[in-house]
Amino acid sequence: MQDETKEPRRHRGIYLLPNLFTTAALFAGFYAIVAASRGDFDTAAVAIFVAMILDGMDGRIARLTNTQSDFGAQYDSLSDMIAFGLAPALVMYEWSLASLGKLGWTAAFVYTAAAALRLARFNIQVGIVDKRFFIGLPSPSAAALIAGLVWVGADYGLPGEDIALLTFPLTVLAGVLMVSNIRFKSFKDLDLRGRIPFVAMLIIVLVFVFISIDPPVVLFSIALVYALSGPVASLVSRYRRPQRLPAPPPPQPPHAGEEQAGDDNQSAR
Secondary structure, three states: OOOOOOOOOOEOOOOHHHHHHHHHHHHHHHHHHHHHHOOOHHHHHHHHHHHHHHHHHHHHHHHHOOOOEHHHHHHHHHHHHHHHHHHHHHHHHHHOHHHHOHHHHHHHHHHHHHHHHHHHHHHHHOOOOOOOEEEOOOHHHHHHHHHHHHHHHHHOOOOHHHHHHHHHHHHHHHHHHHHOOOEEEOOOOOOOOOOOOHHHHHHHHHHHHHHHHOHHHHHHHHHHHHHHHHHHHHHHHHHHOOOOOOOOOOOOOOOHHHHHHHHHHHHHO
16 A cells, blocks of 8 residues: 555656746746846846746745646746746846946856755755755845845846946845755745634735835845844744853762872871
8 A cells, every 4th residue: 555645646648738828937047137237227026026926936836726737846846946036136147236347247256156055956846955045045046135135226227247346246135045054934835725813804805905115126125035034033043042061060970099098197196
């Protein structure tokens, strides 16, 4: 009798529906690069956020329609590398980092390489780590952090080269967080199919209204808060962890010198 608790087996075929969303996410990432090369940074940043939405849908559609496959998993990983690894780095480079010369493209490469390492580590850790947490900052969140800043700057007419001293460390930091061992909440334990109270639905509506007021600022703020949540939670857990007092040393036997002195005293008597 087979174990019914095993995860559903991935099929070998190629399914159209989930791969359509993966292809659309790949196209959005590619289009972000094209838009940045012609100086349209607003469109480039929006395209990366569109890729995030499409990437979040393909996996859920595959699970709902039971069309999971090894091909889809590998294709999704390659799409993520373009949309969330290469595209944000090149968009940030074209907008701001190019003014720093070699330092600029070095920071962009660090981010791209970190995204590749992050995706490779994620692929080999599927089914091993706790699904409630990500190990390292997820690449879509890192892309939202980079694209969000570009969108804010472009929307307010702020030249990227004027804040290169800010974008350089932010790009490197996003890359470092991706390959770190810091845990980030995945929110995969949320029950999206269960019933929710009316107040929760009202809060969701207010969130969308809040985002519509100023999408670049709000989305960048959300990405920044999430990126900082992992290190802050890690520091808090270390601070609250009870410190174990060192065990008392075992009782030491009398020194040989003291025993010898006692024997001498007894012999002197």
